[in-house]
Amino acid sequence: xxxxxxxxxxxxxxxxxxxxxxxxxxxxxxxxxxxxxxxxxxxxxxxxxxxxxxxxxxxxxxxxxxxxxxxxxxxxxxxxxxxxxxxxxxxxxxxxxxxxxxxxxxxxxxxxxxxxxxxxx
Numbered sequence: 815x816x817x818x819x820x821x822x823x824x825x826x827x828x829x830x831x832x833x834x835x836x837x838x839x840x841x842x843x844x845x846x847x848x849x850x851x852x853x854x855x856x857x858x859x860x861x862x863x864x865x866x867x868x869x870x871x872x873x874x875x876x877x878x879x880x881x882x883x884x885x886x887x888x889x890x891x892x893x894x895x896x897x898x899x900x901x902x903x904x905x906x907x908x909x910x911x912x913x914x915x916x917x918x919x920x921x922x923x924x925x926x927x928x929x930x931x932x933x934x935x
Contacts (some may be wrong), residue, residue, distance in 0.1 A: 816839065816840045816861050816862075816933060817841050817842075817859070817860040818835050818840045818859060818860055818862045818901070819843050819844070819854050819861065819863045819864070820832055820835070820843070820844045820845070820864045821845045821847075821848070821850075821865045821866055821874070822895075823846050823847055824866075827918070828844045828846075829869050829903050831895070832844065834922050834925060834926060835929065837897060838926055838929070838930070839911060840862075843858055843860065846876040847869045847870050847872060848873060848874065848876055851863070851865070852872075852881075855881065855887060855890070861890075861891075861932075861934075862890070862892075862893065862929060862932050862933070863877075863890060863892045863893070864893050865894055865895065865912070866894075866895060866896055868897040878894070878911045878912050879911055890910045891914075892913050892914075893910065893912065893913065893914045893915070893916060893925075893928055893929065893932070894916070895916050895917075895925065897913075897917070912929070913932065914932060917932070
């Protein structure tokens, strides 16, 4: 079973991303903020995390940094998925901890293609 965690504070975005991932055969769990995301990772050990940047309680940057600094989760693929496209150029320049960056304004197939890069064949 390939389990993906979708982290977004917008229930509509959670649903859209979940449906896309389910279409390619993934089982999806969701979290509405960074703290809930870390608890979900610890409880369910997903194979991939789709992570929004701007969220309450703990933002996507902080979640990503915690995941990448923990030996148990440092190899967990993290895809930043945000409407804050201007942030992506800064993140790429500073070599932020995420493994990939996808804009919420992208075509659905772009997200699917990115996710497929991180899944076992």
